[in-house]
Amino acid sequence: MSPxxxxxxxxxxxxxxxxxxxTPExxxxxxxxxxxxxxxxxxxYxxxxxAxxxxxxxxxxxxxxRRVGADDIEVTRTSQRGVYAGAFRAYLSDRLPQxxxxxxRATVPSxxxxxxxxxxxxxxREWFPMAVHLLEGLLLGAQVTQEAVGRRERLLALGSLSAGLTHELNNPAAAALRATAALRERVAGMRHKLGALATGSHPLAGMEELITLQEDAAEQAAAAKAVSLAPLEAADREDAVDDWLDGRGVTDGWQLGPTFVQxxxxxxxxxxxxxxxxxxxLEGALRWLHYTVETELLMNEIEDSTSRISVLVGAAKQYSQLDRAPHRVVDVHELLDSTLLMLAGKIPAGVAVVREYDLTxxxxxxxxxxxxxxxxxxxDNALAAMAGSGTLTVRTARDHEQVLVEFRDTGPGVPEEIRERIFEPFFTTKPVGEGTGLGLDISWRIVVNKHHxxxxxxxxxxxxxxxxxxxxGEGAPDGDPAAGGEAADEGEGDRNARAAV
Structure with missing residues (x-):
C-alpha cells in the first residue's frame, strides 16, 4: 500500500x-x-x-x-465543510462540455x-458503475425531456398567443378596411356636390363663407373623438338638428343630423x-358639408384602427422582446401590460382584470x-382555475429590497394535499392533453435560478x-432555466436538499 x-x-x-x-480502503x-x-x-477557478x-x-x-455581461454576480457564499464544486460531472465525459x-473564490485562506x-x-465509474448509468440516464434523459416538452409548451403558448393576436388585429384591420371603402364613396359624393354648387349663381362672398364653414366643420369633426357626449345629451342635440332640418324642408334630414351632432x-x-x-x-350645401364631415369622421376611424394595430404590434414586440438585449433594466409594469394585452383574446368576458400597480x-x-x-x-393558470368567471388581480409592490408581483384569482384554490407538488416537473391537475406540467416548474426556475x-x-x-x-439589484446570472446545469442545482435548495455549490 502506498503511503x-x-x-x-x-x-x-x-x-x-x-x-x-x-470504507477505510x-x-x-x-x-x-x-x-x-x-x-x-x-x-x-x-x-x-x-473543468x-x-x-x-x-x-x-x-x-x-456567475458572469452577467461585464459583471460577476454572487450566487452562493458558504463556510460549510464538505460542500463541493468544480468538475463533479466529469463522469459524463464528452456528453456535456466539461x-x-x-x-x-476563497474569501479567506482555505x-x-x-x-x-x-x-x-x-x-x-469503477466504484459506482450502475449509479453512473442511472445518473447519466436521469440527467441526460430529464434534460432532453424537459427541453422537448419545454419547446412544445412554448410553441403551444405561441400558437395560443398568435391566435389571440390575430383576433385582436382582425377587428381594427376590418374597421380600417370598411372605413376606407366608405371614404372613397364619400369623397366621390363630395366632388359631385361641389361641382353642382360651383355651377350655381352664388356670390363670391357666399362661397368664401361656405368654404370657411367647411374648414370649421372639418376641424370640429377631426377633434370630435376627444369629446364624448352623454347618450341623453346626444339625443337632445339630434332632435334639435332634425327639427331645424325638417323646418327647412331638407329631404331625409334625419340621415344628416346624427353625423353633424357626432x-x-x-x-x-x-x-x-x-x-x-x-x-x-341650402340642401345641396348641407349634403356637401355632410360628405366633408363624414370624410373626417371616417379618417378618425382609420386613424384609431391603425393606431390600435400599432399598439398591438408594439405589445407583441415588447412581449417577445424582439430586437432587445436578453438581459437589461426593465419596468415590470410594461412587461405585465404587454402580457395582458397579448392574452386579451384568451380572457373570458366573465373575468374582470384589475391592475393594482405601485408606479413608484x-x-x-x-x-x-x-x-x-x-x-x-x-x-393562464389563474384563468383556467376561474373557469370563465371571476376576478384576476395583478398587483405590484415593494417588499423590502425586492419587487413583488402578485397574481390573485378567485378560483376554488389549490388543495392543500397537492400544494407542495405544483412546482414539480410534469405534475399537473389538468386533463390529459391539456397541460404539460412544466409551466410552474419553468416559471420557478426562471424566477429562482435565473433571477435569484x-x-x-x-x-x-x-x-x-x-x-x-x-x-x-443585479441577480440574474444563470443560463437556460429548462436545461438544468450547475446553477440550476444550486438554486434547487428549497425543493431538494443538495450539497453542491
Missing part, C-alpha cells in the same frame, strides 16, 4: 458528509489519488475554463459567482481536498350655412422575455395568490 500523502487524512475525510459512508485510495491544497484569499478539478471544502469560506460553469477530473471520473355641430352652425348659401341652395417601483435588471413567460404561465428571486403560492377557496419576488 498517504502529507496533509491528507482519511480520518478528516470521514468527517465530511460526502465521504462518511466510505476507499478513504485511503482518495488520499493517495487526491491532494489537500491550501489556497490563499482569491480565485480558485474561473468560469469557462476547462480539471473537483474541490471539497475542508476549512475556510468561499463564494460562487468547463467550469461558474467562478469560485483548505480543499482536490481530485483531478480524470480521477473523479474513474472513481465514479362632429360637434349644432343649429347655430346650420344658421351660418343658411345665411351663406340661401334657402335655394424602480426599474430592475432582468431577462424580460423570460419574465413574460412567467407572467403568461401564471395568468422567489415564487410561492398562498391559497384558500376564492383567494389564490402566486407571489413573485425579484431583487432590486
Amino acid at each position: 498517504t500523502p502529507p496533509g491528507c487524512s482519511p480520518e478528516e475525510l470521514r468527517t465530511l458528509f460526502l465521504f462518511e459512508h466510505l 476507499q478513504l485511503d485510495w482518495l488520499c493517495r489519488e487526491g491532494r489537500v491544497q491550501e489556497i490563499p484569499t482569491g480565485p480558485v 474561473a468560469e469557462g475554463a476547462p 480539471t478539478c473537483f474541490y471539497v471544502l475542508l476549512e475556510g469560506s468561499i463564494v460562487l459567482s 468547463v467550469y460553469s461558474s467562478s469560485l 483548505r480543499f481536498f482536490v481530485l483531478s477530473s480524470e480521477t473523479f471520473a474513474r472513481l465514479m 362632429a360637434g355641430l349644432d343649429t347655430a352652425w346650420l344658421d351660418r350655412v343658411e345665411a351663406a348659401v340661401g334657402a335655394a341652395k 417601483l424602480p426599474r430592475i435588471p432582468a431577462y424580460p422575455g423570460e419574465l413574460n413567460q412567467v407572467w403568461t404561465n401564471l395568468i 428571486g422567489d415564487l410561492r403560492v398562498e391559497s384558500e377557496p376564492g383567494d389564490t395568490r402566486f407571489r413573485v419576488t425579484l431583487p432590486l
Whole structure:
C-alpha cells in the first residue's frame, strides 16, 4: 500500500458528509489519488475554463459567482465543510462540455481536498458503475425531456398567443378596411356636390363663407373623438338638428343630423350655412358639408384602427422582446401590460382584470422575455382555475429590497394535499392533453435560478395568490432555466436538499 500523502487524512475525510459512508480502503485510495491544497484569499477557478478539478471544502469560506455581461454576480457564499464544486460531472465525459460553469473564490485562506477530473471520473465509474448509468440516464434523459416538452409548451403558448393576436388585429384591420371603402364613396359624393354648387349663381362672398364653414366643420369633426357626449345629451342635440332640418324642408334630414351632432355641430352652425348659401341652395350645401364631415369622421376611424394595430404590434414586440438585449433594466409594469394585452383574446368576458400597480417601483435588471413567460404561465393558470368567471388581480409592490408581483384569482384554490407538488416537473391537475406540467416548474426556475428571486403560492377557496419576488439589484446570472446545469442545482435548495455549490 502506498503511503498517504502529507496533509491528507482519511480520518478528516470521514468527517465530511460526502465521504462518511466510505470504507477505510476507499478513504485511503482518495488520499493517495487526491491532494489537500491550501489556497490563499482569491480565485480558485474561473468560469469557462476547462473543468480539471473537483474541490471539497475542508476549512475556510468561499463564494460562487456567475458572469452577467461585464459583471460577476454572487450566487452562493458558504463556510460549510464538505460542500463541493468544480468538475463533479466529469463522469459524463464528452456528453456535456466539461468547463467550469461558474467562478469560485476563497474569501479567506482555505483548505480543499482536490481530485483531478480524470480521477473523479474513474472513481465514479469503477466504484459506482450502475449509479453512473442511472445518473447519466436521469440527467441526460430529464434534460432532453424537459427541453422537448419545454419547446412544445412554448410553441403551444405561441400558437395560443398568435391566435389571440390575430383576433385582436382582425377587428381594427376590418374597421380600417370598411372605413376606407366608405371614404372613397364619400369623397366621390363630395366632388359631385361641389361641382353642382360651383355651377350655381352664388356670390363670391357666399362661397368664401361656405368654404370657411367647411374648414370649421372639418376641424370640429377631426377633434370630435376627444369629446364624448352623454347618450341623453346626444339625443337632445339630434332632435334639435332634425327639427331645424325638417323646418327647412331638407329631404331625409334625419340621415344628416346624427353625423353633424357626432362632429360637434349644432343649429347655430346650420344658421351660418343658411345665411351663406340661401334657402335655394341650402340642401345641396348641407349634403356637401355632410360628405366633408363624414370624410373626417371616417379618417378618425382609420386613424384609431391603425393606431390600435400599432399598439398591438408594439405589445407583441415588447412581449417577445424582439430586437432587445436578453438581459437589461426593465419596468415590470410594461412587461405585465404587454402580457395582458397579448392574452386579451384568451380572457373570458366573465373575468374582470384589475391592475393594482405601485408606479413608484424602480426599474430592475432582468431577462424580460423570460419574465413574460412567467407572467403568461401564471395568468393562464389563474384563468383556467376561474373557469370563465371571476376576478384576476395583478398587483405590484415593494417588499423590502425586492419587487413583488402578485397574481390573485378567485378560483376554488389549490388543495392543500397537492400544494407542495405544483412546482414539480410534469405534475399537473389538468386533463390529459391539456397541460404539460412544466409551466410552474419553468416559471420557478426562471424566477429562482435565473433571477435569484422567489415564487410561492398562498391559497384558500376564492383567494389564490402566486407571489413573485425579484431583487432590486443585479441577480440574474444563470443560463437556460429548462436545461438544468450547475446553477440550476444550486438554486434547487428549497425543493431538494443538495450539497453542491
